[in-house]
Amino acid sequence: MSLQIRAQLQRGDFSLEVDTCWPAQGVTALFGRSGCGKTTLLRIIAGLERVRGAQVRFGDQCWQSESQWLPVEKRRLGLVFQEASLLPHLSVTGNLLYGYRRTAPALRRLQLPDVSAMLGLESLLARPVEELSGGQKQRVALGRALLCSPQLLLLDEPLAALDTQTKREIMPFLSRLAQASGIPMVLITHAPDEVQRLADRVVFMRDGCADEQCSLQEALAKPESPLFADEGPSSVLEGELGVADEHGMRLFGPEGSQLRVQAPDAAGTGPTRLRVLARDVSVALDDPARISIRNHLVVTIRQLHDLPDNRVLLDTVMQDGQTLLIEITPWSAQQLALAAGQHVFALIKSVALMR
Numbered sequence: 001m002s003l004q005i006r007a008q009l010q011r012g013d014f015s016l017e018v019d020t021c022w023p024a025q026g027v028t029a030l031f032g033r034s035g036c037g038k039t040t041l042l043r044i045i046a047g048l049e050r051v052r053g054a055q056v057r058f059g060d061q062c063w064q065s066e067s068q069w070l071p072v073e074k075r076r077l078g079l080v081f082q083e084a085s086l087l088p089h090l091s092v093t094g095n096l097l098y099g100y101r102r103t104a105p106a107l108r109r110l111q112l113p114d115v116s117a118m119l120g121l122e123s124l125l126a127r128p129v130e131e132l133s134g135g136q137k138q139r140v141a142l143g144r145a146l147l148c149s150p151q152l153l154l155l156d157e158p159l160a161a162l163d164t165q166t167k168r169e170i171m172p173f174l175s176r177l178a179q180a181s182g183i184p185m186v187l188i189t190h191a192p193d194e195v196q197r198l199a200d201r202v203v204f205m206r207d208g209c210a211d212e213q214c215s216l217q218e219a220l221a222k223p224e225s226p227l228f229a230d231e232g233p234s235s236v237l238e239g240e241l242g243v244a245d246e247h248g249m250r251l252f253g254p255e256g257s258q259l260r261v262q263a264p265d266a267a268g269t270g271p272t273r274l275r276v277l278a279r280d281v282s283v284a285l286d287d288p289a290r291i292s293i294r295n296h297l298v299v300t301i302r303q304l305h306d307l308p309d310n311r312v313l314l315d316t317v318m319q320d321g322q323t324l325l326i327e328i329t330p331w332s333a334q335q336l337a338l339a340a341g342q343h344v345f346a347l348i349k350s351v352a353l354m355r
Helices: 038-046 092-100 112-118 134-146 164-180 192-198 216-220 330-335
Strands: 002-011 014-023 027-031 055-058 061-064 077-080 152-156 185-189 201-206 209-215 234-244 249-252 259-262 270-277 281-284 295-307 311-317 323-328 343-348
Touching: 002 038, 014 038, 014 201, 014 209, 027 038, 027 192, 038 152, 038 185, 077 134, 092 112, 092 134, 112 134, 112 164, 134 164, 164 192, 185 192, 192 216, 192 270, 201 216, 209 216, 216 234, 216 323, 234 323, 259 295, 281 323, 295 323, 311 330
Parallel strands: 027 185, 027 201, 077 152, 152 185
Antiparallel strands: 002 014, 002 055, 055 061, 201 209, 234 249, 234 270, 249 259, 281 343, 295 311, 295 343, 311 323
16 A cells, blocks of 8 residues: 655745655655655645645545545544644543544544553543643644544654653654554654654655655665764664663674663563664774673675765675664774675674664
8 A cells, every 4th residue: 555645836935846655554754854845745645735736645545636635534644743732621531532532433443541551641541631741742642643543644743842851751652653553654854863763764855855765774874864964874773672681781683683782671672773873883803802892793894985074984784684884984994994795893882772
């Protein structure tokens, strides 16, 4: 199943010209600077913006064409924006059930206990919404959208209005939501860390155009990816997180590509993403034994890329096939005589759990 959009729009100095299609599964991130057309595209998908001549298809359903128009309330969407926009006269439970009660019983796929557990809302159900924090309100807004049992969830920068600490608190719930609900999502964001943590694929937007679509791993493998604007190149590794040992360390990933990471008990076990900044990885030709860095992996160099500011990026592949990017100096690359096809040891200093 796929989501197809074709639209042209001219509004003052801004023009939108999109002809794109992506799988209607997992999380698709629309990524780009403010003003590039992300929200306009989402509004066209939702039916909040009616553009003459546009075409929107979801699977075998035609939502818009030259001769057909399906209004937003008939598209079975879940919509979450920057502001939660809860109904102040209702409790948390009342807000959560607002769309549920308006959904035909035959279409209800999710129930209140499941959604409140998924989003950690069990202890808040009886509260008035004016007593909630910003992050709690946004979790209620997500729950309200889920309980409509939508066939597509559209998230327009749902974390943008939150402070840094609240974003950290709500991110695990969004990640869990993406994994547990089974509902395809379109996430608008200009924050690379949100893409790295949540997305399965990325649609890069610029100046009203959907420039490129690729998987998250493909997006991260590009030496000058727009996702590297804040902290430089990074890799996102996917694998299973094991139980903690007596030192609080856990094994992550399969044999041959296994890392030891420190994670709190609240992280649980199971499928997890780790982010590794390229600048936090070193290279050795031999495996150093007497060193404090304990994560040593054999990797194969695929390519070397020259970066600005006198840096070299090594594009390497781990034994399980995942990409690991390593940032070093040109002097180091020359002294070690590094070349494509060479096997080296990657010494990983630190990782960030992205659950």
